[in-house]
Amino acid sequence: MNERLNVIGHDHVYAVGDITDVAEAKMAGWAMRHAEVVVENIKARLNGAEPTATYEPTPFPMMLLPLGTTGGVGQLPTPDGPSVASPAMVADYKGTDLFTGRFTGQFGPTA
Numbered sequence: 001m002n003e004r005l006n007v008i009g010h011d012h013v014y015a016v017g018d019i020t021d022v023a024e025a026k027m028a029g030w031a032m033r034h035a036e037v038v039v040e041n042i043k044a045r046l047n048g049a050e051p052t053a054t055y056e057p058t059p060f061p062m063m064l065l066p067l068g069t070t071g072g073v074g075q076l077p078t079p080d081g082p083s084v085a086s087p088a089m090v091a092d093y094k095g096t097d098l099f100t101g102r103f104t105g106q107f108g109p110t111a
């Protein structure tokens with residue numbers, strides 16, 4: 001793959017998620033970031049432009065480990081490097097509803 005997440009030799013074929021050979025852990029969080037890059041590149045192609053969005057793996061691990069709905073531990077990326085996520089941050093970002101609210105908003109409520 002190249003940095004635009006094209007399969008090398010196939011400018012119209014992209015890969016996202018666990019099937020990629022990006023040097024990083026196989027995680028849903030990264031898969032979502034891959035998708036953002038690929039969406040930008042497909043939109044560019046549809047508009048007759050060259051795709052320019054690129055993906056660069058974060059050089060350190062990211063982890064959010066909720067412990068119940070109010071606690072947890074984690075490490076998040078920041079522009080200055082990895083930073084410890086407080087229990088409140090882990091709960092706020094993930095533990096309270098394990099992303100169900102976020103994905104309901106993204107995909108719409110189901111019957």
Ligand SMILES: Cc1cc2nc3c(=O)[nH]c(=O)nc-3n(C[C@H](O)[C@H](O)[C@H](O)COP(=O)(O)OP(=O)(O)OC[C@H]3O[C@@H](n4cnc5c(N)ncnc54)[C@H](O)[C@@H]3O)c2cc1C
Pocket residue numbers: 016017018019026027028029030031
């Ligand atoms: C136990 C566990 C816990 C995890 N926890 C986390 C976490 O806390 N945070 C995090 O970021 N990531 C976590 N991950 C990783 C995360 O689940 C994956 O990185 C993510 O699901 C990858 O998404 P994907 O769409 O690339 O692949 P998948 O989610 O594996 O989707 C691939 C889909 O393709 C389907 N498929 C396979 N072969 C075919 C075929 N021939 N035809 C049609 N369909 C097919 C499969 O059935 C599947 O639905 C965890 C993984 C595991 C196993």
